[in-house]
Amino acid sequence: MISFELNGKAVEVDVSLDTPLLWVMRDHLKLKGTKFGCGMGLCGACSMLIDGVSTRTCILPIAAVANRQVTTIEGLGNPQMLSTLQQAWVENSVPQCGYCQSGQLVSASALLNSNPNPTDAEIDDAMSGNICRCGTYPNIKKAIKAAAGQQLGVQTFDPKATKGVEV
Amino acid sequence: MSMNNSNASRRGFLKSSLFAAGGLVVGVPLSACATASNTKSEGKNFVPDAFIQITPDNAVHFYMPRSEMGQGTYTGLTTIIAEELDVDPATIQVHHVGAGDEFANPEAGIQITGGSNSIRVHFDPLRQAAANARAGILNAAAQQMALDVSVLTTNNAQVIAKGQAFNYSEFVTLAAKQDLPTQAKLKLPKDYKYMGKDRPRLDGVSKSTGTAQFGLDVDFPGLQRAVLVRCPVAGGSVAAVNDSQALKMPGVKKIVTIYNGVAVVAESYWQAKQAAATLDVTWNKPEKLASFSSDTGKKWFEDALKGEDLEDAHEEGEGEDGLATAHKVVSAQYWAPYLAHSTMEPLNCTVRIENGKCDVWVGCQSPGVAQGLAARITGLSKDDVTVHSTFLGGGFGRRVYSDYVAEATAIARESGLAVQLIWSREDDTKHDYYRPASLADFKVGLDKDGSIESWNVKRAGPNTMPYFLDQLVDGKAPGFMPTGLVDWLSKRGYGLFDGLSVDESSVEGLFEDYDAQHKHVQHVTVDPGLPVGFWRSVGHSFSGYFKESMMDEVAHAVQQDPMAYRLAHTKNNPNLNGALKLVAQKSNWGKNLPNNHFHGVAAHNSFMSSVAQVAQVSVENNQIKIHKITCVVDCGLVVNPDIVKAQMKSGIIFALTAALYGEITLKDGAVQQSNFHDYAIMRMNETPEIDVHIVQSDAAPTGVGEPGVPPVAAAVANAVFAATGKRLRSLPLKLS
Numbered sequence: 011m012i013s014f015e016l017n018g019k020a021v022e023v024d025v026s027l028d029t030p031l032l033w034v035m036r037d038h039l040k041l042k043g044t045k046f047g048c049g050m051g052l053c054g055a056c057s058m059l060i061d062g063v064s065t066r067t068c069i070l071p072i073a074a075v076a077n078r079q080v081t082t083i084e085g086l087g088n089p090q091m092l093s094t095l096q097q098a099w100v101e102n103s104v105p106q107c108g109y110c111q112s113g114q115l116v117s118a119s120a121l122l123n124s125n126p127n128p129t130d131a132e133i134d135d136a137m138s139g140n141i142c143r144c145g146t147y148p149n150i151k152k153a154i155k156a157a158a159g160q161q162l163g164v165q166t167f168d169p170k171a172t173k174g175v176e177v
Numbered sequence: 178m179s180m181n182n183s184n185a186s187r188r189g190f191l192k193s194s195l196f197a198a199g200g201l202v203v204g205v206p207l208s209a210c211a212t213a214s215n216t217k218s219e220g221k222n223f224v225p226d227a228f229i230q231i232t233p234d235n236a237v238h239f240y241m242p243r244s245e246m247g248q249g250t251y252t253g254l255t256t257i258i259a260e261e262l263d264v265d266p267a268t269i270q271v272h273h274v275g276a277g278d279e280f281a282n283p284e285a286g287i288q289i290t291g292g293s294n295s296i297r298v299h300f301d302p303l304r305q306a307a308a309n310a311r312a313g314i315l316n317a318a319a320q321q322m323a324l325d326v327s328v329l330t331t332n333n334a335q336v337i338a339k340g341q342a343f344n345y346s347e348f349v350t351l352a353a354k355q356d357l358p359t360q361a362k363l364k365l366p367k368d369y370k371y372m373g374k375d376r377p378r379l380d381g382v383s384k385s386t387g388t389a390q391f392g393l394d395v396d397f398p399g400l401q402r403a404v405l406v407r408c409p410v411a412g413g414s415v416a417a418v419n420d421s422q423a424l425k426m427p428g429v430k431k432i433v434t435i436y437n438g439v440a441v442v443a444e445s446y447w448q449a450k451q452a453a454a455t456l457d458v459t460w461n462k463p464e465k466l467a468s469f470s471s472d473t474g475k476k477w478f479e480d481a482l483k484g485e486d487l488e489d490a491h492e493e494g495e496g497e498d499g500l501a502t503a504h505k506v507v508s509a510q511y512w513a514p515y516l517a518h519s520t521m522e523p524l525n526c527t528v529r530i531e532n533g534k535c536d537v538w539v540g541c542q543s544p545g546v547a548q549g550l551a552a553r554i555t556g557l558s559k560d561d562v563t564v565h566s567t568f569l570g571g572g573f574g575r576r577v578y579s580d581y582v583a584e585a586t587a588i589a590r591e592s593g594l595a596v597q598l599i600w601s602r603e604d605d606t607k608h609d610y611y612r613p614a615s616l617a618d619f620k621v622g623l624d625k626d627g628s629i630e631s632w633n634v635k636r637a638g639p640n641t642m643p644y645f646l647d648q649l650v651d652g653k654a655p656g657f658m659p660t661g662l663v664d665w666l667s668k669r670g671y672g673l674f675d676g677l678s679v680d681e682s683s684v685e686g687l688f689e690d691y692d693a694q695h696k697h698v699q700h701v702t703v704d705p706g707l708p709v710g711f712w713r714s715v716g717h718s719f720s721g722y723f724k725e726s727m728m729d730e731v732a733h734a735v736q737q738d739p740m741a742y743r744l745a746h747t748k749n750n751p752n753l754n755g756a757l758k759l760v761a762q763k764s765n766w767g768k769n770l771p772n773n774h775f776h777g778v779a780a781h782n783s784f785m786s787s788v789a790q791v792a793q794v795s796v797e798n799n800q801i802k803i804h805k806i807t808c809v810v811d812c813g814l815v816v817n818p819d820i821v822k823a824q825m826k827s828g829i830i831f832a833l834t835a836a837l838y839g840e841i842t843l844k845d846g847a848v849q850q851s852n853f854h855d856y857a858i859m860r861m862n863e864t865p866e867i868d869v870h871i872v873q874s875d876a877a878p879t880g881v882g883e884p885g886v887p888p889v890a891a892a893v894a895n896a897v898f899a900a901t902g903k904r905l906r907s908l909p910l911k912l913s
Contacts, residue, residue: 043387
């Protein structure tokens, strides 16, 4: 039995300890927002925040997150309460097929949390682990810059301090 | 997300839900001379293939017959309807439809999303249908309020009468009982509220919150996960399997052998994957493909070009004889390798066979083919197979094919369980329908002034059509047709139909764009047997590189500026000529470049659009660095400029991956690449600045999803030549 904090709530799962966090999330906890892309930690589609750090979860055994804080795309905001970053994503029409965008948002969120006004090079550096086959990179960059100037909304889920943008 | 709130549906469900909800339902026949019709006037032979519905709660629904895979058709088609219906596009509820003959793509005759044609072929029928619906509502409103229709106007789903606003829904019951106008007046472009404007994508919120449903997200109680182990050489089958260890692994429910491999069905994906790794399978490998390796295989293509089997594909003027009068002949040979699609969402399909019915959940580009294949494999009639469509996590042509649907259906049938088949990235890289490898040989004859007199090209490589026909015939053939006949028909490929002696996609783009008195195109099929298919821009994906590199060589051979030379040879091609002029201006062609930066130009027509691009490149220590791509597109009237620009950037980045990294190689018939470490995809830090300009036009809209791809590799290669004097005649581009 592994216990950890998922989007602000304590959860316990009883699975084989080598099961990657991604598959625990999708197959056991039925949270489908985080995606499977490569299974080797190469594309970033499976990114989640582990204690605030954007982490590839397709190769992260569930045992590694015992007693840690995990935030998924579902913890960043939702259609009724978008985070500032998600709002920027929508306004800049970032997604195309949309499949990689949960991972992109998680990495962008981690970046802005640690560096509220990143340079182009810092954005490139922080986002280079997330592949987008549709080539949405120019719009991702635009959206990160748009969000960077603003006070951030929901970035890591904290039920006591949730604020966001109504849509 | 459970299956019950999936918004996918097939026709039976779709129709019953439409009628249950009531209100005004408008069918849209998607032919060029289309007229809209409400359901009252729907005769027996009238089969609409898209639906607009306004329900009594004033909700507007659009049942969308095409697939959304990133290209933006969800937003584009909805905006077209919104404009003429006079409803804010953001308030329209869009539903993916499932499979049904009435959803056929009017140009393809089958239900397919591809060929960059969604906006082009639906533009007129959809806006006419929406305009007719609005006119019908106005007529009903005039009657109900005893006013002359001329005093009524509309605004955002409301009829405005004497300064008062009434919801459309107040009039739809009456409107639905009457014949709708068939040729209601359409808006002029100057009056557009929504079209031609940069507006946010309508799928942006769901795709920015992880709530958009992709095929992989389908789930319901009792659903098992399946992993399939396939023969490393495509087309192989299982000779023997030892599954004793796998059967003991946790969570494993069943292990079944199907036509192309061994599947492990387990409670979770991780369990299935772990167990599949312990299977010991021996294979029957197809001999021809198993004898092909890339290091020696290119000779197959070279020998074929020298051989006797070339077929004529196109001839103009005196054809090859035109070379006899040439003052000078420039020759070159170019190579492009096999390429994988690498959609971000690995292929997957969910199938449940229960009580004589089969349900298929899949995001794909051809739901009708999926339905046909599932019917064939289950032995059920097509009417008993329901396809539930989802968003696609990338298509690029890969999801035109339904091989994963056939596999999932076979596994569900053999195991007796509801299964979700999930491909790994390795499966995806090794078992694609690849962009065909191609070798092309050009001979361009010039007159004494250095102008092109004759354009001759020969192409060797596989054809995509047999591999598509294989699925199509299998999926759509009448149930009584024996499998052997289906196989024979499909593998014949070309020569099947009168006049189709050469697969058009094998030679498209090699010869059309530039003025020349004589043209001759020949083709020879070389097919080792690796499955090939449509890959974003299809034949243009290699022909754009070949033709535009050749054009550059010819310009340099006569010491002319490559831009000016292209302009001089596009007198019969005004849109391409216009795109070139604009890209020269926007890129500041050849002027004020930073030290050691060089320009290369390329231009190409595809999918009825014209695209011209200038690449700005530097080379240091044999490393190619791309600083900027300037792109001009002429795609007629634009529904959403922001999406057109995004599609150009998307196509350019997709093509840069192919230009710089993309190469699938084989060893004894097996694909050697497996994942993103050895099949690299361009990342943000490698992406150049991209500047897109759209030619202003009121002409009918044309394609945007694919036309950004073809010129890119040549624009870069031509810039590399300008920088180094080295002509790169093979992809991916490498200096050494």
